[in-house]
Amino acid sequence: xxxxxxxxxxxxxxxxxxxxxxxxxxxxxxxxxxxxxxxxxxxxxxxxxxxxxxxxxxxxxxxxxxxxxxxxxxxxxxxxxxxxxxxxxxxxxxxxxxxxxxxxxxxxxxxxxxxxxxxxxxxxxxxxxxxxxxxxxxxxxxxxxxxxxxxxxxxxxxxxxxxxxxxxxxxxxxxxxxxxxxxxxxxxxxxxxxxxxxxxxxxxxxxxxxxxxxxxxxxxxxxxxxxxxxxxxxxxxxxxxxxxxxxxxxxxxxxxxxxxxxxxxxxxxxxxxxxxxxxxxxxxxxxxxxxxxxxxxxxxxxxxxxxxxxxxxxxxxxxxxxxxxxxxxxxxxxxxxxxxxxxxxxxxxxxxxxxxxxxxxxxxxxxxxxxxxxxxxxxxxxxxxxxxxxxxxxxxxxxxxxxxxxxxxx
Amino acid sequence: xxxxxxxxxxxxxxxxxxxxxxxxxxxxxxxxxxxxxxxxxxxxxxxxxxxxxxxxxxxxxxxxxxxxxxxxxxxxxxxxxxxxxxxxxxxxxxxxxxxxxxxxxxxxxxxxxxxxxxxxxxxxxxxxxxxxxxxxxxxxxxxxxxxxxxxxxxxxxxxxxxxxxxxxxxxxxxxxxxxxxxxxxxxxxxxxxxxxxxxxxxxxxxxxxxxxxxxxxxxxxxxxxxxxxxxxxxxxxxxxxxxxxxxxxxxxxxxxxxxxxxxxxxxxxxxxxxxxxxxxxxxxxxxxxxxxxxxxxxxxxxxxxxxxxxxxxxxxxxxxxxxxxxxxxxxxxxxxxxxxxxxxxxxxxxxxxxxxxxxxxxxxxxxxxxxxxxxxxxxxxxxxxxxxxxxxxxxxxxxxxxxxxxxxxx
Numbered sequence: 092x093x094x095x096x097x098x099x100x101x102x103x104x105x106x107x108x109x110x111x112x113x114x115x116x117x118x119x120x121x122x123x124x125x126x127x128x129x130x131x132x133x134x135x136x137x138x139x140x141x142x143x144x145x146x147x148x149x150x151x152x153x154x155x156x157x158x159x160x161x162x163x164x165x166x167x168x169x170x171x172x173x174x175x176x177x178x179x180x181x182x183x184x185x186x187x188x189x190x191x192x193x194x195x196x197x198x199x200x201x202x203x204x205x206x207x208x209x210x211x212x213x214x215x216x217x218x219x220x221x222x223x224x225x226x227x228x229x230x231x232x233x234x235x236x237x238x239x240x241x242x243x244x245x246x247x248x249x250x251x252x253x254x255x256x257x258x259x260x261x262x263x264x265x266x267x268x269x270x271x272x273x274x275x276x277x278x279x280x281x282x283x284x285x286x287x288x289x290x291x292x293x294x295x296x297x298x299x300x301x302x303x304x305x306x307x308x309x310x311x312x313x314x315x316x317x318x319x320x321x322x323x324x325x326x327x328x329x330x331x332x333x334x335x336x337x338x339x340x341x342x343x344x345x346x347x348x349x350x351x352x353x354x355x356x357x358x359x360x361x362x363x364x365x366x367x368x369x370x371x372x373x374x375x376x377x378x379x380x381x382x383x384x385x386x387x388x389x390x391x392x393x394x395x396x397x398x399x400x401x402x403x404x405x406x407x408x409x410x411x412x413x414x415x416x417x418x419x420x421x422x423x424x425x426x427x428x429x430x431x432x433x434x435x436x437x438x439x440x441x442x443x444x445x446x447x448x449x450x451x452x453x454x455x456x457x458x459x460x461x462x463x464x465x466x467x468x469x470x471x472x473x474x475x476x477x478x479x480x481x482x483x484x485x486x487x488x489x490x491x492x493x494x495x496x497x498x499x500x501x
Numbered sequence: 502x503x504x505x506x507x508x509x510x511x512x513x514x515x516x517x518x519x520x521x522x523x524x525x526x527x528x529x530x531x532x533x534x535x536x537x538x539x540x541x542x543x544x545x546x547x548x549x550x551x552x553x554x555x556x557x558x559x560x561x562x563x564x565x566x567x568x569x570x571x572x573x574x575x576x577x578x579x580x581x582x583x584x585x586x587x588x589x590x591x592x593x594x595x596x597x598x599x600x601x602x603x604x605x606x607x608x609x610x611x612x613x614x615x616x617x618x619x620x621x622x623x624x625x626x627x628x629x630x631x632x633x634x635x636x637x638x639x640x641x642x643x644x645x646x647x648x649x650x651x652x653x654x655x656x657x658x659x660x661x662x663x664x665x666x667x668x669x670x671x672x673x674x675x676x677x678x679x680x681x682x683x684x685x686x687x688x689x690x691x692x693x694x695x696x697x698x699x700x701x702x703x704x705x706x707x708x709x710x711x712x713x714x715x716x717x718x719x720x721x722x723x724x725x726x727x728x729x730x731x732x733x734x735x736x737x738x739x740x741x742x743x744x745x746x747x748x749x750x751x752x753x754x755x756x757x758x759x760x761x762x763x764x765x766x767x768x769x770x771x772x773x774x775x776x777x778x779x780x781x782x783x784x785x786x787x788x789x790x791x792x793x794x795x796x797x798x799x800x801x802x803x804x805x806x807x808x809x810x811x812x813x814x815x816x817x818x819x820x821x822x823x824x825x826x827x828x829x830x831x832x833x834x835x836x837x838x839x840x841x842x843x844x845x846x847x848x849x850x851x852x853x854x855x856x857x858x859x860x861x862x863x864x865x866x867x868x869x870x871x872x873x874x875x876x877x878x879x880x881x882x883x884x885x886x887x888x889x890x891x892x893x894x895x896x897x898x899x900x901x902x903x904x905x906x907x908x909x910x911x
Binding site: 176177218244281282283284300302304313314315316317318319320321323326328329331332333335336339343349350351352353354355356357359361362363364365366367368369374376378445446447448470471472473474 | 586587628654691692693694710712714723724725726727728729730731733736738739741742743745746749753759760761762763764765766767769771772773774775776777778779784786788855856857858880881882883884
């Protein structure tokens with residue numbers, strides 16, 4: 092059912108991933124935040140590779156790398172991102188970019204393969220400056236005002252300044268030509284343990300969960316930590332701690348089977364050892380692919396916060412600062428990935444939702460989209476220890492290239 | 502038993518306190534952190550006032566203001582501090598300095614009053630750069646290396662740089678001439694509600710509690726907040742929250758009647774909304790004047806931390822970073838303050854420990870020391886809302902001046 096031409100060049104895939112790993116290397120991972128010198132270097136590296144796939148490349152005005160084919164026939168868009176979280180893993184992003192590049196290298200120059208794969212590296216998927224700025228720009232969902240206001244969350248550097256320094260300022264931002272692509276395909280490491288735990292090779296993504304985010308603020312009474320009796324205190328920090336514990340106790344009975352929630356940051360104000368915190372702020376997040384479940388959990392959260400505030404003598408405000416919308420992956424893309432996996436991965440695939448956000452959820456707003464996962468060792472993610480075996484990487488590449496071929500041939 | 506010469510000039514005391522309040526004014530309080538422009542201004546203000554008390558003044562190499570008398574007879578050292586916590590109250594520090602200045606102005610020029618009051622403003626009692634650096638320097642307990650290493654806790658500015666900018670670098674640091682003073686007297690606002698609640702005018706400090714401080718670090722597993730199932734998590738932030746709640750539940754049955762404890766800071770690492778914290782650090786503090794009680798509480802803390810760590814799948818380290826030593830106030834000083842209060846405050850005084858640290862605890866290591874408190878409205882402290890009524894301020898000044906007179910006369 093397949094011909095050998097559709098197979099990936101395994102050595103080339105591994106060599107390219109390792110070449111990217113060397114750009115901004117940190118321990119066994121990389122430190123390649125958006126618009127850092129290594130990140131810009133990696134974009135230029137990709138730009139120089141695109142001609143190998145008979146693609147005309149450019150870096151646009153928001154830092155997206157786009158490779159365009161002049162070949163006749165259907166076009167499939169494929170890609171991921173090249174920047175990393177701070178001090179994080181080598182495959183989160185680059186895996187999908189190199190798979191896309193490899194599929195383009197295999198399919199585009201082959202006159203017997205129908206159509207072409209076009210390659211994209213979306214800027215700032217990791218959210219140093221905003222949320223999916225690169226892919227959202229491509230689907231015409233980013234205003235100039237949003238870019239004006241964007242700042243690096245690590246060092247507050249304005250995005251405009253970073254674009255200027257990178258040499259991208261003043262370039263046009265490219266947007267999708269509607270109807271040009273039959274869809275978008277992205278590969279990624281799983282960032283979880285589902286595949287590894289079940290000895291599977293490929294995850295066929297059914298949906299990308301929505302992310303709901305909250306800022307919870309307790310207001311108590313800032314006072315002296317030595318002279319204020321325990322009974323007289325209104326300790327906002329203790330209130331925040333109580334809410335974390337209350338959520339941990341209350342959410343399990345109200346959540347869905349795959350719901351996750353996280354308090355990623357707690358800030359006590361003023362944060363001095365001898366002062367009772369008068370104010371405490373928590374950044375809290377819930378992810379699920381069912382808005383109904385999250386609605387129930389939000390009600391639960393508000394109730395627990397109110398109870399905790401009352402019990403701690405503190406005022407409390409629960410503010411939703413991000414409302415997630417789950418993205419459904421295209422059914423035909425899912426079937427095609429399964430078909431490719433049956434050929435190249437002994438059928439060791441499973442359908443699963445993605446708990447992490449990906450550019451595919453943005454592209455899915457304007458075209459059919461699909462995603463496939465390869466296993467991650469111990470599920471470690473957003474850490475320089477993140478890794479995947481070479482065997483899983485090259486098997487995933489074969490499945491990816493074959494999926495592209497099948498989609499273009501159909 | 503007293504003559505009218507020993508009474509404070511009430512209008513002068515209030516005018517001086519309000520003059521200081523205008524230097525670095527913030528809402529109804531002040532923002533006058535150590536070596537800020539307003540703080541340096543306040544030190545110079547005091548320097549210029551010292552001749553009114555027949556004192557030769559200087560600012561030494563650590564920023565202490567010291568006024569020295571050439572008058573014959575016994576000398577009493579008195580003072581407090583002029584810097585504030587960030588955005589904090591107007592009386593915390595200045596009250597004691599102006600009382601000392603007033604006592605010196607009343608007693609020193611009066612040939613019928615025996616001896617002299619010498620005035621000190623100790624630098625950095627509020628601990629922007631360290632712990633009691635000014636008074637500890639005066640008792641020869643600060644090395645040059647400690648100053649080399651000291652940095653502003655708010656902005657990490659090196660203390661050496663701040664001393665240079667203030668013009669104090671290169672000056673000698675003055676130390677106590679042993680035997681020169683019969684003792685040290687300090688006044689302060691209570692920073693609590695004991696006096697106000699019992700309609701009292703003066704607190705006679707019996708001891709200054711010790712402060713024990715701990716850095717508690719939980720180490721879990723940093724991971725992706727979307728892809729890591731709840732059951733697979735080792736959330737260091739949740740562990741820290743659990744410990745706060747466990748302490749709140751466990752300490753009351755093991756503490757003393759006046760023990761207080763506070764978690765003033767919680768830091769989650771990396772502190773991003775989409776990353777499960779791999780590390781959490783708490784700054785935790787216990788205050789009591791009984792080392793035996795604190796020893797019991799420390800054992801309790803270590804036990805709760807270990808239990809919480811185990812229950813959360815996290816490693817935990819409890820590190821004691823400050824070991825408090827309670828300081829006892831001199832019995833004769835206590836009796837003298839009571840005697841002055843019986844004359845000038847209708848005997849409305851009470852003996853009480855100080856839950857806050859003060860320079861008097863440092864001076865007490867080399868000479869007899871005493872402290873008196875005046876009431877604070879609602880016990881508010883380390884906040885710009887801190888206040889004391891004018892009536893309580895001037896009554897306290899009378900008691901203070903009289904205490905100085907009695908101590909010098911005895």
